[in-house]
Amino acid sequence: xxxxxxxxxxxxxxxxxxxxxxxxxxxxxxxxxxxxxxxxxxxxxxxxxxxxxxxxxxxxxxxxxxxxxxxxxxxxxxxxxxxxxxxxxxxxxxxxxxxxxxxxxxxxxxxxxxxxxxxxxxxxxxxxxxxxxxxxxxxxxxxxxxxxxxxxxxxxxxxxxxxxxxxxxxxxxxxxxxxxxxxxxxxxxxxxxxxxxxxxxxxxxxxxxxxxxxxxxxxxxxxxxxxxxxxxxxxxxxxxxxxxxxxxxxxxx
Amino acid sequence: xxxxxxxxxxxxxxxxxxxxxxxxxxxxxxxxxxxxxxxxxxxxxxxxxxxxxxxxxxxxxxxxxxxxxxxxxxxxxxxxxxxxxxxxxxxxxxxxxxxxxxxxxxxxxxxxxxxxxxxxxxxxxxxxxxxxxxxxxxxxxxxxxxxxxxxxxxxxxxxxxxxxxxxxxxxxxxxxxxxxxxxxxxxxxxxxxxxxxxxxxxxxxxxxxxxxxxxxxxxxxxxxxxxxxxxxxxxxxxxxxxxxxxxxxxxxxxxxxxxxxxxxxxxxxxxxxxxxxxxxxxxxxxxxxxxxxxxxxxxxxxxxxxxxxxxxxxxxxxxxxxxxxxxxxxxxxxxxxxxxxxxxxxxxxxxxxxxxxxxxxxxxxxxxxxxxxxxxxxxxxxxxxxxxxxxxxxxxxxxxxxxxxxxxxxxxxxxxxxxxxxxxxxxxxxxxxxxxxxxxxxxxxxxx
Numbered sequence: 001x002x003x004x005x006x007x008x009x010x011x012x013x014x015x016x017x018x019x020x021x022x023x024x025x026x027x028x029x030x031x032x033x034x035x036x037x038x039x040x041x042x043x044x045x046x047x048x049x050x051x052x053x054x055x056x057x058x059x060x061x062x063x064x065x066x067x068x069x070x071x072x073x074x075x076x077x078x079x080x081x082x083x084x085x086x087x088x089x090x091x092x093x094x095x096x097x098x099x100x101x102x103x104x105x106x107x108x109x110x111x112x113x114x115x116x117x118x119x120x121x122x123x124x125x126x127x128x129x130x131x132x133x134x135x136x137x138x139x140x141x142x143x144x145x146x147x148x149x150x151x152x153x154x155x156x157x158x159x160x161x162x163x164x165x166x167x168x169x170x171x172x173x174x175x176x177x178x179x180x181x182x183x184x185x186x187x188x189x190x191x192x193x194x195x196x197x198x199x200x201x202x203x204x205x206x207x208x209x210x211x212x213x214x215x216x217x218x219x220x221x222x223x224x225x226x227x228x229x230x231x232x233x234x235x236x237x238x239x240x241x242x243x244x245x246x247x248x249x250x251x252x253x
Numbered sequence: 254x255x256x257x258x259x260x261x262x263x264x265x266x267x268x269x270x271x272x273x274x275x276x277x278x279x280x281x282x283x284x285x286x287x288x289x290x291x292x293x294x295x296x297x298x299x300x301x302x303x304x305x306x307x308x309x310x311x312x313x314x315x316x317x318x319x320x321x322x323x324x325x326x327x328x329x330x331x332x333x334x335x336x337x338x339x340x341x342x343x344x345x346x347x348x349x350x351x352x353x354x355x356x357x358x359x360x361x362x363x364x365x366x367x368x369x370x371x372x373x374x375x376x377x378x379x380x381x382x383x384x385x386x387x388x389x390x391x392x393x394x395x396x397x398x399x400x401x402x403x404x405x406x407x408x409x410x411x412x413x414x415x416x417x418x419x420x421x422x423x424x425x426x427x428x429x430x431x432x433x434x435x436x437x438x439x440x441x442x443x444x445x446x447x448x449x450x451x452x453x454x455x456x457x458x459x460x461x462x463x464x465x466x467x468x469x470x471x472x473x474x475x476x477x478x479x480x481x482x483x484x485x486x487x488x489x490x491x492x493x494x495x496x497x498x499x500x501x502x503x504x505x506x507x508x509x510x511x512x513x514x515x516x517x518x519x520x521x522x523x524x525x526x527x528x529x530x531x532x533x534x535x536x537x538x539x540x541x542x543x544x545x546x547x548x549x550x551x552x553x554x555x556x557x558x559x560x561x562x563x564x565x566x567x568x569x570x571x572x573x574x575x576x577x578x579x580x581x582x583x584x585x586x587x588x589x590x591x592x593x594x595x596x597x598x599x600x601x602x603x604x605x606x607x608x609x610x611x612x613x614x615x616x617x618x619x620x621x622x623x624x625x626x627x628x629x630x631x632x633x634x635x636x637x638x639x640x641x642x643x644x645x646x647x648x649x650x651x652x653x654x655x656x657x658x659x660x661x662x663x664x665x666x667x668x669x670x671x672x673x674x675x676x677x678x679x680x681x682x683x684x685x686x687x688x689x690x691x692x693x694x695x696x697x698x699x700x701x
Contacts, residue, residue: 053662056654081664093659097677106673107663114664146677163663 003030005066006171006202007052012063013227014051021047023227025063029171029202036205036213038238039224040246045206046090048224049175052204053087054080067171081107082114086169088160090176095147100159103147104129104166111167132165136192153180161192172196173204178212190215210242225249256306257287257451263420264315264388271391271419274401278416281406288410297597297629298568302537303411303511308451308483313420314370315388353440358697359690361436361469364423368443369452369484371421381431381464383424387455390424399457403489403517403545412515415453415487422455427464427496436467436499436688441484443507445476451483458488460496460524467688470502472512481536483511490518492526494548501691502530503698504538508563512538522548522577529686531695532559532567539568539597546573546580553582556685560675560699561594562622568597571615575608575641584615587682589675591622600645601633608638615645620652620678622671676700 007029014022021044029035039045050058052065054077065072067083075083095103108128109119120128129143136158148156157177164172174193178186193203193216205216213221213235221237222229223246230249231237258279266272287304288295353365353372362376364384371386378384383395390396406413427433439456460466472484484506492498498518506512512535518526530540544553559567573582588596602613619628632645652674660670679699686692 055658055662076667077658077661078664078666081662087662089659089662093653093655095656095659095674095677097681098673102673103660103663103665106665106669107660110664110666110669167663 003033005029006031006068007204008064008066010064012051012065013061014047014063015059015061016047016057020061021227022051025228027222027229029204031202032199033220034197034203034205034216034218036207036218036221036238037224037229038207038210038221038241040250041208043224044227045208045224046175049087049173049204049206052080052173053077053085078110081167081169082111084170086164086167086172088157088164088172088174088177090179092148092156092160094149094151096149098147100143100145100147101126101129104143104163107163108166128166129162133162135195136162136165136188138162154182154185157181157185157189158192161189164196165192168196169201171202171204173206174216175206176208177205177216178207178209186212186215210238213238223249255309255449257304257308257414258282259310261310261312262316263313263418264319265391265420268391270397271400275417275419277401278406278413278419281413282410282417285407285410285413294408294570294599297595297599297631298537298539298566300537303483303513307449309449310418310451310453311369311421315386315420355440357438358694359436359688361438363438363440366421366439366441366454368447368450369421369441369454371423379434381428382433382437383426383428384437385424387422387424387457388420390457395426396424396457399459399489399491401489403491403519404487404515409515409541411485411513412487412517415455415485415515418453419455421453422457424457424459425468426459427461427466429461430463431461432464433466436469436691438469438471441470441472443472443474443477443480443482443484443510445480447474447477447480447482449481452485454484454486456486456488458498459491460493460498462494462496464493465497467499467501467691469691470500471505472503473505474507474510477507477510479509480507481509481511482507484513486512486514488514488516490516490526492518492520492524492551494521495523496521497525497527499527499687500529501686501688501695502528502540503695504530504532504535504540505698506535506538508534508536508565510535514540516540516542518543518553519545519547520551520553523550524548525552527554527687528556529554529683529695530557530569531683531699532557532569533561533698535565535567537566537568539570541568541570541572543572544574544582546575546577546582548577549579551577551580554685555582555584556682557586558679558682558699559588559590559596560679561590561596562592563594564592565594566597567594568599570597570599572601573603573613575602575604575611575613577605578608579610580608581611582613585682585685586617587679588617588619588628589622589678590619590626590628593623593625594627596626596628597630598628598647599631599633601635602643602645603635604638604641604643606637609640611638612642614643617647619649620675621649622652672700
């Protein structure tokens with residue numbers, strides 16, 4: 001069976017300010033695959049996630065990114081999201097004054113509109129959020145609060161997962177999804193993520209530690225150092241890294 | 254003759270006490286003249302556009318009506334809605350079925366002004382509420398114990414000018430202990446033919462002891478998008494012992510219009526004056542509120558929001574005078590400024606020498622949407638008493654790019670994301686409006 005490529009990154013170079021961070025990066029993620037990117041701190045893992053989502057200030061100097069065959073770099077951040085890219089952020093942003101429900105409803109309907117689906121009315125929206133939220137331990141009270149304001153680390157990550165769950169992206173990037181989570185919270189988040197794995201949706205799991213990969217088991221593991229992938233393997237590579245650390249991949253300075 | 258001073262005949266010149274007030278107003282205005290950029294109170298809101306030679310005032314509608322009633326037929330259209338008009342001139346709207354009620358998402362006792370003139374259609378009022386034109390209140394002497402008592406002619410040139418031309422406006426009295434069930438709504442509508450119109454409006458509101466009322470003022474327009482007119486409004490407000498007035502204003506004037514308003518309120522013991530003004534539109538829009546907290550336990554809330562683009566200057570000026578011990582005031586003002594527009598906030602809290610155990614707070618925040626948007630803020634505290642709690646604060650900022658990106662990364666378009674954030678920013682102060690349906694309406698207008 002031939003695989004359909006979802007995301008194709010070719011010879012990508014990107015910088016933040018004057019600093020070159022991504023250097024000749026290549027990766028292809030096919031439909032249904034879960035790839036893990038592991039690497040030492042400061043290797044540029046988060047930069048990669050921002051380049052993929054189009055954050056201002058992250059400048060692509062050369063290379064190509066195709067998503068579903070389309071030129072991703074030509075799209076605004078919101079267009080990328082509507083096409084099906086989702087970034088589960090390491091540090092979700094607080095939005096004072098904007099109730100979480102309001103925010104979620106705008107997001108869901110923007111994505112639905114793009115897909116040619118009718119916008120959800122309040123009743124159906126509430127129903128959906130309630131159902132998906134239940135599994136993540138998100139109650140009504142929590143989504144009435146302003147987005148992420150006063151949320152604990154665990155609550156923030158659960159809300160990220162809820163967004164992923166209701167937006168149903170084709171390609172999710174999880175940036176250090178386990179940071180700041182205790183083991184119970186981690187399981188809840190992982191269950192939410194795994195529920196989206198249906199053989200078609202793909203994921204890029206960015207993590208420093210192997211721990212998360214016990215719960216979100218990847219098909220491929222890549223070691224990311226000095227701006228590109230230096231080694232690839234299956235899930236056992238993660239275990240090896242856990243044991244040996246990243247020392248052999250980090251250049252002597 | 255045109256300009257701000259015009260030789261026009263007004264109704265009531267034969268009533269000495271009233272005409273005397275007008276004359277004092279004119280003298281005071283002539284002494285001060287139109288403020289200039291050098292006038293301290295007007296140094297941020299440049300008043301030059303308010304002093305044009307081509308402004309034209311309405312003829313007196315009251316004189317026309319008065320004369321019309323004495324003649325079999327009068328020539329020329331009276332330009333005034335009334336059943337007694339028989340002029341049959343083309344364009345005369347008199348005698349038409351008058352349906353001025355506007356659809357609002359809340360019920361209330363609506364009163365209408367069209368291009369600065371009162372439309373004599375009265376709502377059916379419950380017992381204990383009196384509404385009449387200011388002229389009627391002058392003729393019957395009802396207005397005499399109140400009119401002009403609060404306005405300091407020497408420091409408010411436009412209020413002095415307003416006093417000189419007092420005629421249009423209403424007198425509203427809520428009797429002792431009456432709790433009004435619905436708001437009184439003053440709809441001030443400007444239509445297409447208002448080019449160069451300069452009008453003065455003087456309202457007198459008396460909320461007697463223990464009474465409760467809500468007053469809504471709405472200034473709007475149709476077809477006057479490009480009209481340059483000047484509305485000069487003074488409200489004199491008396492909140493008596495234990496009374497409560499909630500005063501909500503929506504200033505929605507055309508973008509070339511000028512709107513200067515002074516709200517002068519006096520609050521007696523245990524009285525509560527709760528004001529909120531939302532400003533949009535207008536070339537120059539100034540909403541100035543002065544509150545005299547005259548006796549113990551008098552409370553004032555003076556909140557405002559403004560949202561503007563283009564070249565507007567919108568000005569919120571407040572002056573809260575704590576004249577008795579244990580009086581309380583709170584002010585919250587939020588603005589959103591885009592384009593080349595300018596937001597002005599001048600907020601003063603004055604605490605008199607014997608006004609101990611008093612509390613006065615003030616907070617102004619503005620959101621600047623462009624590099625060319627500007628805000629000018631002047632907080633002033635004058636504290637002559639010990640043992641008081643007083644605070645002021647001001648902050649301005651821009652929309653947070655991190656937040657915008659976060660919202661965009663969820664599929665929300667950048668412009669939509671901005672609007673959500675702006676709405677949320679203003680919600681904070683609009684939520685101070687106690688009347689839930691009015692609050693919803695104001696939010697709707699703010700986002701429109």
